[in-house]
Amino acid sequence: MDSWLNDWPWWAQFALVVILLAVSAFFSITETSMMAANRHRIRHLANRGHRGAKHTQELLGKTEALLSVILIGNNLVNTIVPVLLTGIALHAFGNNGSVLSISTGIAAVLIIIFCEITPKVIGATYPERISIVTSWIIRPLIVILKPVTWLINVFVTLLLKLFRVNTAANKNTQMSPEELRSVVLESTHFIPNKHRSILVNLFNLENIQVDDVMTPRSRMEVLDLSRPIEEVIHQLETCYHNKLPVCEEDSDKVIGILAVRKALSLLGDEELTHANFKDLLSEPYFIPSGTPVLQQLQYFQENQERVGLVVDEYGIVQGLVTIEDILEELIGEFTTSIPDLAIKTKWSNEGDYLADGSASLRDLNRTLGLNLSLEGPKTLNGLLLETLEDIPDNDVSVKINDVVMEIIQVDEHTIKTVRIYKPNA
Incomplete structure (x- = not known):
């Protein structure tokens, strides 16, 4: 060459x-x-x-x-x-x-x-x-x-x-859900943070049940038509909800769902009776405990319902779930009709947080950035009772998943108030 x-x-x-x-x-x-x-x-x-x-x-x-x-x-x-x-x-x-x-x-x-x-x-x-x-x-x-x-x-x-x-x-180039989820998480330069958060939440809906997003039975507001008509009217006038489960004497037996807006239109009638409210009741819509949230969202759409009562295998009401509860899991909190007394603020300047015992573990994880297990109990009270296997006295401290909690207030059956200390970063 x-x-x-x-x-x-x-x-x-x-x-x-x-x-x-x-x-x-x-x-x-x-x-x-x-x-x-x-x-x-x-x-x-x-x-x-x-x-x-x-x-x-x-x-x-x-x-x-x-x-x-x-x-x-x-x-x-x-x-x-x-x-x-x-x-x-x-x-x-x-x-x-x-x-x-x-x-x-x-x-x-x-x-x-x-x-x-x-x-x-x-x-x-x-x-x-x-x-x-x-x-x-x-x-x-x-x-x-x-x-x-x-x-x-x-x-x-x-x-x-x-x-x-x-x-x-x-040669199979199809992406699995987990791979697609990773692609969404890594697309920081192409998808706005809010949109990316919604897409990730959509993937997470597959692993969430109605029990995780429902309002527990202890925190449900129920209208009892066996009470005097004056008390019923007062409850309707001060109600934060659009729809209320209605019972009669037996609080565990829901006889219907009342549209509060329709009920308020009757309040000018001087001869108002309990029967007038019963005429406005719609049939309660029951949801089996353990139903996947994504599936329930489809059921809400098919049955044209917005509110459902979650019941266990014995037909006992465990809580209430609305279509807004499911949508909040997808796009974040947006309803302002009712103040949430269980989840009020974030960490204090001293690095602690005073939580209601009925607070949802999912809400605490989301609000405070914790990693409390969601496999068992759904509330802070349930988690502490399961861990301690007893109703403790005041001033008892416990550490769960690197989170230190101090029990502040207890009544005969439940833990009312808990101070949560911020984990070390």
Whole structure:
């Protein structure tokens, strides 16, 4: 090869080496950018009519042909460059063993720096941008080198069959829910924080039951029609809710759901009786305990209901859940019709928090950034009673999941007030 190079001036020989190094760098940067490109983003651009993205998507669908062309070109150039540099060095400095070793070492360093590491880093940094540009050059190369790549792929296929390698087994590109969730979490530069939070909450809904979002029975406001009419009217006038479960003497037996707005329209009647309110009652809608929240949201829509009573296997009411409770799990709290006495503020300046015993563990985790288990009891009172296995006295402290809690107030059956200390970061 050095015979025809001898007739070239030194700058032409040097230019040829630079060109070959650039070609090798092109193949390296193309290979990395194509493999690192986000296929979903490329598909999105292609669907919007971007021609370069369409070419890239087409090439990514022909992985074997794409890699064959890139590897053939890259290895061919990387083989020629050391030969050229060695020929140039021997012609310039004479046939010497040291010259041969030094020229080979220089060729290796040049290939590693300019043809491997630097192009691959650049390709991995801007994968979509570069792959879209280089696709215009790679497409015609695939057509030109098709006979060569076909012949090489025949030998490769035979070799893979010889070693019993099944290449079709790993061609499933569908993403699992967890993988899709990870993509959403990592898309900080493309999706606003609020939108990303909603998408993540949507994935989490699959693992949440109505028991996790319901208002517990102890905190439900129930209208008792066995009480004097004056007390019933007063409760309606001071009610924060749009709909109330209604009972009669037996508080565990709900006879219907009352629309408060309709009931308030009757308050001007001087001869108002309990029967007038009973006429406004709608049939209660019962939900089995353990129903998944996502499934219940669909049931609410199908049955055109907004409020449901959660019952256990014995038909005993455990709590009340509304469509707003489910939507708040998805988009965050937005209702302001009732003050939540169990979840009032965040950490105090002293690093503690005074919580009601009936506070939901899910709300505490969300408000205070805790990690209390949601597998068992749903309230702070239930968690403490399960842990202590007894109704404790005041001033008893307990540590659960690295969270120190001090019991402040207890009545005969439940823990009323708890001071929670902020865990060390």
